[in-house]
Amino acid sequence: MFTPSYHDGVIKDLIDGIPESDFDVQLEGQVEIIGWLYQYYNEEPHNAVVNINGGTVKTNDIPAATQLFTTDWVVRYMVDNSLGKYYLERNAHSELGTHLEFLLPDSLEMVSDDLDVTQIKVIDNAMGSGHILVYAFDVLMKMYAEQGYSSREASSLILENNLFGLEIDKRAYQLAYFALMMKAREYNRRALTSNISPKVYVFEDTSNINDNYFESLPVSESNIQDLKYIVSLFYDSRTLGSIIQIDKPVKTGNLRTVLTNIPQDTSLDLNNTREITYQLLRLLDIVETMQNKYEAVITNPPYLNKMNKVLKEYVKTHYKDYSSDLFSVFIWHNINMTVTNGYAAYMTPFVWMFIKSYENLRKSILNTKLISSLIQMEYSAFEEATVPINTFVLKNSSTSENGVYIKLSDFKGGMDVQKVKTLEAIENPDVDYLYRTNQSNFNKIPGSPIAYWASDNLLQDFEIGQQMDTLVEPRVGLQTGDNSLFLRQWFEVSYDKIKFDAKDISESVSSNKKWFPYNKGGSYRKWYGNYDYVVNWENDGQAIKNFKFPNGKQRSVVRNPNYYFREAITWSLITSGGFSIRYRSAGSIHDVSGMSAFSSSHDKLMNILGLMNTPIGNHVFKMLNPTINLQIGDFNSFPVLDKAIDNPEINEKVTGAVAISKNDWDSFETSWNFKMHPLIRHIDEHNRNWNGFPTQNHCNVPNLSQIFFSEDNYG
Template sequence: MDTNRIKRFATEARNILKAGIAAKITTLGFDKNGNVAEENKPQLMQGGSLWNEQLQTEGFYYQWMSLYNRIQQKGINEVYEEAAYTWFNRLCAIRILQKNNLCSPVLAYADTARTPVIVDEARQGHIPQMFLSPDNGGNEGGEELRQRLVELLDDDTKVTEQFAILITAWCHDNPIINQCFGSIADYTELLLPNNILAEGGFVDMLNHTEFITDEDFQSPELIGWLYQFYISERKDEVFAKKGKFEADEIPAATQIFTPNWIVKYMVQNTVGRIYLDNNPYETQLQKKWQYLVEPSEKPNDKTLLKYNELEDLKVADLACGSGHILNECFNLLYDLYIAEGYGRGEAVENIFSHNLTGIDLDTRAKQLSQFALLLKACQKDAAFADAHILPHVMDMAHVSPKMDDKTLSEACLEFMGGYEDVAGEMLAEDFELLKEAEDLGSIMCFNDDKEYLSMLRHQYAEWTENGTDDCPENIKQLLSGVQVILALTENYHVLVMNPPYMKSGNMNSVLSKYVKDNYEEAKADLFSVFMDMGMKRLIFGGKMAQINMQSWMFLSSFEKLRDIFLYNYVIDSMLHLGPRTFDELSGEVVQNTAFVLTKPRFSEYGMTTSLELDSKPLEERKAIVNKLMEEVDSGEFKKNIREAKGIYYRLVDGKNCADKEQMFLANKDGNEDGNRIYYPNVEQLNFGKIPGAPIGYWVSPKIQEIFTSNLALSAVASPCVGLQTADNARFLRLWFEPNYSRIGFGCENAALAARSQKKWFPTTKGGTFRRWFGNMYYVVNWENDGEELTNFKGSVIRNRWRYFTKCGATWSTIASGKPSFRYFDKSWLFETKGSVCFPEDEKKNNIIMGYLNSPLVSAFLQTLAPTLDYHEGPMGRIPYMDIEDSNLSDLVETNIAISKSDWDAHETSWDFQRNELLSIDTSTYMENINYEIEKHFEETGEHISISPAAPKLGSLEWRMEQYKTKWEHKFMQLHKNEEELNRQFIDIYGLQDELTPDVSLNEITILQQGEISIE
């Protein structure tokens, strides 16, 4: 499937449709803001309407007024979007049905004039049956519509108007289109663009295979890609505004289509694994499941989830989007039913009736998901083309009834049988929450009283047993909401999701408050909220698979969530995907992980259950589990909880999604291909040995021991973030921009700086990879002890008490690779991207800086901050062994001096004195000779003597040669010192088997401007 072509089709189609609809709205009398002059409104008359000095049908008046009311309610831009996706979804769906031989080719061209078949046949007298039946297919005003069609058919120039009536009625009449996409709003027919049938128009695009091949049309994946790409521009628009996401913006902002192989991994290792656990002798299906991960140890039979019949398995995606994951669940469940001897139709009906549930916030996604599943069913058995049974997929539209509080309470009481006041009140409470459904979606937490829910299920079955036609109107209004309540209080055997991604800062006020009130430990992002919600919705022994952002594995904001994992659930396997999982396909640049977890069956051992643990404070929860693990003699308990082991695949280096797939398949069973990708038997509770409990599955036992047996760096040196100006253009300057006399160099305490009458003071601000000294470009306005900056709205002055106090080590908190640490002078200030580590004992600053620049710290930070965000949190958790060694300190002192001399040799330094060529003198010459002698001995083992000739101080060529030798000497000395420091720190920490002291020449950070090429 060529996704690039599909993306081009979807985005072009959206723009064509929106432009056509905008033009059509203009022809109907609306201006660009949705306003209409009074004289441009239609007038209702006896037997018709008058508009634009022309007679129209009475139906036109009501359609026009419906459009007018909708624009006043939602705004003209939202109506553009609604009408565009209405026609896009339905016409695409019709084309897909046609390509799958599930309907006649109504959109195909009958002639070179691009007349659709549905119009051509009507002109020849073959009027669709829907127009001949008494109610015209159930449409209101059917006789008027038929008469209007007959009149239009007499005029061959009215092909677009003919097509609009015919295709609208056809959509009402076709079971799949009507059931999946519902009734077309009465005004939508008015908005069918005039150019819908033009050359290059939307129908023309559908009728040609330049974008979508016949093979693509057979794939249910096509629905997901079309939806993903259709909303991609809308997604860009939402993110461009850089604010809180409103309810109608959340779907576009959070939708992302999951690569197919990752979906297969998630489904095969949840639904498939549970089936194999219950049918251990099944081999044929297992061979078919290419992405199934075999557990490293045979699971304990006591902890396995058991079920009686396939119909009992409850599988759900509670953020289903366009249904990609549901489709793969359908595929696997269908194979299970067929393997157990069910017929095709029986298998499909069972899946739709008993097994599969989907929910999404977005009505469009829900419609496409239902359509994709029905298409899948029809491909198995054409009898489902009449849509006599629908997949169980819900959205959040119309779940909140339009009733006042008193009427709603009475309706809830009636729904619950009219005699159970408490249950009626509970239902009314749940419907109060449903008022926020369009903001909250599947994370809503309803009353979970077992008796109440049992009664609610019973009453829902009672009201719907014989259909809903005879239900009172107030009861009908409750049914869709009750469906959602039941779905979101169900305990599932399997949950598989790609949840929405949204940082807490983008959540609107309703969503933000609800998340903080109900998901405190997972509030940092919406995806982590879905993790928390999903874990609680699992039955004991059930499995959940998700693909989401890897940030939850490492960042401190998810630390409490990780603790929930460690002490309540077992990670079966994980694909650590890293970057480039989605980017090639959908423009996403997030870093991802996909995983499968199990909710253990604690109750098998007669102990505290996981659900009971969930209700306790975190520290108490951890204490309970630790106590159980110490006291219980059960070998099964120890094996399945304390020594829970997972299998991890490190795919972060894959160049793209396809490359990651091949890496996984090549290493799935432990066949290493040279890189360390496969990590079996990783003990889950070992993660807790590292501060913050990051999911550092690759960390060796030796490094774990270093973390547990040493102080954290913060115990001996404080990593501190600096000031944030809120307006860099106002408060920051390059040091050579202001008057040099106004810069406060060398102020060694805050009082001296305040009295200096200076305005600008040197400040760190991160910068490129450079060790030991440098990256000092900026000055900040700190006049009168930072008076203006302190009082500026939005500025944040952090760690003020540290200003002008101590020397330290500064580093760039955001990096693209290894961190680099540089000397920080007490007379400087520090900014938020140029944090500083202040030693408690200033005499140890050199040793600490040498340690920070060693490969040990890079290795530790791969676990503490693999996202390359080296902020103060992970820096402070680095293990540190307090040592005294004057040799180490001297080596660092030399490195700082060499790097400072390199920095000051350039005019970009405020301490620049003169051109380096002019600094070459006799002493330089003698130092160079000594270097040549030492270099020769190191290379050959021979002692030589070089007699100096007379210095050629007047020769530029001679000076250039001496300049090169001088800086080669400094460069190689720095290289030698760095490797010696690394060797000593590696020996001190006992990591000789894991790290090397080697430093590549391109990591030596002097001569960065290409002055000399050191090979």
């Protein structure tokens, strides 16, 4: 409660800061306002949950952690290209397409011309505040109008037959219910006094229902067993929600009749029979909804990988191949809720398209479903989430149609810019960021990334070229367990205690040195450099090898030690500045961020280094994995043609590039090989006023710059 002020504060901000159209019922304003207000209502608990370090998300925190309001134009794209497209394929003379602003340009495969609009079922099984369902309501109204229904009749039939929703958050469910009722009220002034209600439901745990309830029921044993089965399925339903699998058909109509006919004792209800019966009747609505098949399943699923024990075990048991994140579970679950040739639409992080942990999901989709269309957004476009986003539509069909893809990664400026560019592509399909391709091409690339922009020539290179791991040996390295304890920058320790030139493990063992060069990746740099760190590898890494947690579990991980101290080519795990690769001379230990590839052939390393540092290297890696983490598996998948392997001319140019880059690196005091500052390197010897090897400062660095610019030398 607060005293309202129209001159400053929240009311003034609402009036002045939000366009009037956002409140306009005709422009979806009421839904936008409800959705955004609820998201920002949850902002503080959302931030608290998603920023926990290493912990899992508790059941009560899942709604706050996973609810993100879906931008309006993305909702329209998803509905237009699933529900809208399904209808158009079955109504040859329909004018609906002229009203679907975000229907992508694509040829329609006509199926039939006799679709009864009352038979179309649409569900959002993570509905939030109902934004998707409300827009679907409007699209359905246009379908009903085409088939001759009045607005009043159509609005009631839509709630009765067409729209369904599921949610784990009771408050969000209430908002969705309210929004749909207001939408019905828009077309039918008597909607609020009718007996028709939206078929949207909220999950309830059944942990409160025990055997005492069933012992008092005057029903058959088979019915009791069916009810117990449902109770067991939904024991943790506020945690599991829509991904619950119903393994055997449940006759909901029969059970509803049984529960409705249970005598209601008006005396003292010790077993709470009356309330539990009502709860089970509500649960039967959910069971029936989950057993249906749908023409369109449309949702912005929850993004969650910090699963609690109950959720994690369920996902591993029922969705093992798709268990990397909750959104990937929804992707597979939802497409299998559709009828044959039905559509499932999503907005999700785009990592499923590329990285290895989603490879099983990709292959399942590519082998049995169809990617009908997809829009890949610019990396940071969706400010509400800390992940890059895509939106796409799958068809429950294994036909060989080409998919339509829009690549918006070059257009920065947020979701408004992404919307404008999408509409431009719809208006002019010849833009260079709209692609049409057959998804069978993706299987030609190792890992089957959804690389829809790959040219025919590059696809052929993947088919005939050798994979990188057949030419060199990429290996992950040391994980100390505590870098602050075991790593130092080289100038932070005594220069005399560093072993700079160990060629193999045996030299490190026999050495009396404590510190050894450590390849930790580093910033964007080509050819040579990033010699910054040293690691405590005294006595063959004894301290690191014995480093454990208080419970005795090993904390450090010593991977591939037989590759330590060998020459290599190396790149950084984090590639936010673009891909760059460097030559690393013998003498270093590499870690998990300083990704490295080895070969007994120096010339082969040089040739591969030259290939990878061309624009082709960055182009291919952005195709294999456009995230900022370039893994060993991505490197392994790079195709190499024979003519790029043994080429003396390339070798000579690469060797020269490495030498230039090394000279640049060693020109500054941050290099342990620093000898002379570039500014004084070309001064004739007879004009130099220092003698012998320069002194070193407290950081063990030759003090030439201090000598050169000292007060004594200004005369």
